Amino acid sequence: MNEASGDESKVSHAGDVLDALRDTHPRISGLLHRADQARTLTLSILRSDASGALDAIEATSRFLHGMDDWVRKVPAPLATEFVARITSDFIDGVDGVLEHKVSAVLDPARDLMELSVLFREFRLRPKSFEQWQRADQVHHLGQFSFGRLLKRHPGERITGFPDIEEAFAEYTQHSRTLHPAMPLVDGLELARAPLQLPAAGVLTWVLAMIAETLRHAMIAVEEFNLWHVAREDAEEIDPSVDIDIDLEDIKVVRRWLQTHTEAQKDRVPPEFMKAFQAPYKRKPTPS
Known part of the structure; x- marks a missing residue:
């Protein structure tokens, strides 16, 4: 007390x-x-x-925390830490957008790429999950490093991107603190502080960054669903232990992303809009 x-x-x-x-x-x-x-x-x-953007952030936070609760029921300590990091980086990313930090989406982008290749490894090589769980830090950094996993599965696509090269290109831009949509508001680069822009310019910049952050979170959830289904098929965990995600929350985020995409078509370069075209589909649980 x-x-x-x-x-x-x-x-x-x-x-x-x-x-x-x-x-x-x-x-x-x-x-x-x-x-x-x-x-x-x-x-x-x-x-x-743009209250719909706030609703989408709230819904995303709910299903990420649902994913965090679920993974704690699975005997996977490293996965638990990974989900906690994804959730934390999402929150930090949103806060970074609110503070107008151009690099706000960097950590969520990195998490997404690491998650995608790691879970692909688990799906293609079922025993690798147990090896990953038993690996010490040195072994983990070697056998399951991001670069080595990409070499092990050449030609594979990272979820949400047409190919690995495009995913790397986007991440490289993020790592240089540059957003893929460079000239977004009246020819101004996003690196310019939004506080120097009129309210309409701030809104356009913020919505683009929020959409990018939400997109990363959606793909992360899709990856977890794919992994969860694969583990159920292998009967590695109790099928009754399901991810506690309200599908209505998923719909809220998808609707907002679609609305945002449609609203920005005339103002944002076409190549930037491609980033928001990957639909989210929840994978059915095997009977």
């Missing part, structure tokens, strides 16, 4: 701490203040002009 009160006290004095920092550490205070300003501005714009 006292512990909870102490936590609440710390939170209630957060504003006072920021005020105190203005005198002792003005640069840190300025950075935090600008980040808070960006969040407030972005949430205000989304709430008034």
Whole structure:
């Protein structure tokens, strides 16, 4: 009880701490203040002009946490850690978008590519999952490294992309803190701070980044479904242990992504729109 009160006290004095920092550490205070300003501005714009995006983020958060709850019921400690990382990186990605960080989608993109090739390995070589579980850190980094898995399955596509080369190209752009949709708002590059743009420009930039982050989360869930079905076929886990994901949440996100795609067709380069065309289909559970 006292512990909870102490936590609440710390939170209630957060504003006072920021005020105190203005005198002792003005640069840190300025950075935090600008980040808070960006969040407030972005949430205000989304709430008034694009509430559907907030609904989609909420739904995505729900089914990612459902996936996290499910994987904890499966004897797979490394997979549990992986899902926790994906969920955490999604939350950080959304927060990064609200703060107008161009690199906000970098971690979710990396997670998606690693997840896709790793789960493909599990599906094609059933025994590899047990090997992965038993592997120590050094062995894991070697046999199950991202580069080695791609070499082991040449020509395979990464879910959501036409081919591995395109997936690598997108990730490379992300890793350079550049979004695939470079000239998005009146010829301005996305690397330009959205706070310098009018409200309409901020909204366009934020919605594009949110769509990218949500797309990565959707493909991650698809990968988990494919892996789950494969494991059920092999009778490696109890078939009654299902992923607790409300299909309505999936529909909410898909509808918003489709609406966003249609709305942006006239304003965004065609090559950028291809990123939002991979449909999500929940795989049926084998009877």
